[in-house]
Amino acid sequence: MYEERKEIFGNVFTAGLDIKELYAPATSEARTREFWRTLSQVLTQIYNSRLSTVAIINGACPAGGCVLALCCDWRIITWNGSMGLNEVALGMRVPFYWCELMARTCGLRAAEDLLLSASMPTSTDLRSLQLVDEIVEKPEDLMPAGIERLTKWLKFPSEGYVPTKRHMRGEFAQRWRDGIEWEGQEVWKAINHPATIASLDQVMKRLSGGAKSKL
Known part of the structure; x- marks a missing residue:
């Protein structure tokens, strides 16, 4: 018997990962790999959770924020929102x-184009690409839309919903979990490359005027 799926709400803001955590001269291999392990464990847990999950996105959602949203079952964004994995623009390879x-979300060809061009599509394009599922006019419309979607799902018995979701997502989730240590090692190699260090150094200098450094 599967446990009942609960409705869980919380205000979570993410502008992505802190570039300082990925700037090799300011960190270490051990710290980076532990950071990556913790991050990836959270993402895979959300991705393959027995719970129904909805990401409500107000405005821009780059990089780490984007992947967190993609791990959820449903994504709702404001009309003026944008989202994407823009690491390439900062001189980093996408994990x-x-x-x-x-x-897996938008198809291989579309993903290649988005990743290699560091694109941050706006809401209507995101909807066409199936990267988001709903668009709302105002930020205050986000939570009601999310509750409406969750309410629909929670009417279904867990005995059908949970194993079906796990069947659809389980194989990739397991490969992702199995590859966390390897990917952490690859991330360290990538951010320790002289060209990447130089690129991030320039980014951090541009942001030194007070803007927060996020990836």
Whole structure:
């Protein structure tokens, strides 16, 4: 018997990962790999959760924020919102399992174009690409729309809903979990490359005027 699925709400803001955590001269391999392990464990837990999950997105949702939203079952965004994995623009390669998650969501060809161009599509394009499921006019419309979607799902018995979701997502979720240590090692290699360090150094200098450094 599956446990009942609960409605869980919370205000979570994410502008992505802190670039300082990925700037090799300011960190270490051990810290980076532990950081990546913790992040990836959270993402895979959300992706394959028995709970129904809805991401409500107000405005821009780049990089790490985007992958968190893609791990959810349903995504709702404001009309002026945008979302994407824009790491390439900052001189970084997109993490392996993030690439695959994007491709599983919108298709391989579309994912290639979005990732290689560091695109941040706006709401209508995101809807066409199936990267989001709903668009609302105002931020205050987000939560009611999310509750409406969750209410529909919670009418279904868990005995059917949970194993079906796990069947659809389980194989990729397991490969992702199995690859966390390897990917953490690859992330360290990537951010420790001289060209990547130089690129992030320039980004951090541009942001030193007070803007927060997020990826």
